[in-house]
């Protein structure tokens with residue numbers, strides 16, 4: 214009989230990447246795969262583009278906002294509707310288990326799976342668990358963690374440290390192809406700036422305001438987020454994008470230094486590729502502070518430099534880049550010693566083994 218799995222997770226690409234690393238293995242092994250996401254989330258775009266042959270189902274989604282909004286009153290009803298939506302899909306699908314990567318869309322799916330007694334595996338990318346995963350934890354058979362330090366905050370019998378789950382393509386990038394894609398030469402070092410999968414307005418402004426000065430020293434790949442590309446600034450040596458799909462692998466291979474938010478999936482990908490990094494974590498005012506902890510853990514291990522958003526000045530930004538380039542071999546040597554990763558096939562095998570227990 215065909216085995217069935219349901220994946221869920223979304224809201225930002227960080228809640229989809231782990232799933233996209235594992236899905237190819239389930240396809241290869243002929244599983245029947247359903248992805249449950251939202252109608253408007255980035256997960257729909259990513260899954261439909263990268264896996265057009267798997268079934269994508271939608272549920273209604275509620276969100277916890279960090280600001281006062283009339284929408285907050287409607288959200289409990291959206292979540293309840295989402296649970297009914299998910300229950301209907303799961304009853305029809307009857308998967309062997311669900312794999313949840315978190316984000317608000319996963320909450321109704323996990324709750325409905327619990328009602329139907331379907332085993333639940335969840336993955337936490339960050340140093341501390343997000344709210345969606347906190348809600349899911351009591352119902353999960355296993356909680357996979359990315360940072361070893363996270364297990365101290367989790368139930369011992371459920372937490373399993375596995376490191377990051379990386380997409381295969383990350384290691385198959387071609388730097389020359391990446392440079393050609395951007396129209397770059399080999400004359401200046403390449404700086405890749407990634408403000409998280411949704412972009413980062415503060416970082417975008419710092420770059421665009423100081424573009425002329427930066428272009429004297431670097432060629433720049435700038436992943437700006439949806440709606441943030443300033444067409445008028447496009448010029449030789451400056452390649453801005455809203456979001457890149459599989460081309461990202463070549464662009465990463467082309468980069469000498471990376472500037473980024475401290476989203477977990479991204480920083481582990483940079484670690485895997487041994488890219489010296491400058492991390493500017495999302496501030497505690499705009500988040501639960503998880504990126505600050507992710508970045509601090511990496512800095513402690515000698516993988517990166519960190520500038521907190523509140524202290525971000527162009528002078529410090531420029532001098533830190535300079536330092537990272539000059540000392541790149543020291544950073545690379547540190548990163549070479551640490552390979553806390555699981556591949557898609559390893560993760561597939563682990564899930565099968567856990568299901569047998």
Ligand SMILES: CC(=O)N[C@H]1[C@@H](OP(=O)(O)OP(=O)(O)OC[C@H]2O[C@@H](n3ccc(=O)[nH]c3=O)[C@H](O)[C@@H]2O)O[C@H](CO)[C@@H](O)[C@@H]1O
Pocket residue numbers: 225226227228230338339407408409410411436455456457458461475476477478479480482495500503504507
């Ligand atoms: C604002 C917000 O809520 N951020 C959270 C979100 O970040 P965010 O969604 O930015 O997540 P990550 O940095 O963890 O992962 C982004 C993923 O998208 C990929 N990518 C990105 C840009 C692009 O153009 N193409 C592309 O493929 C990256 O390679 C990476 O695999 O989830 C992370 C993981 O839970 C958290 O640590 C972050 O705090």
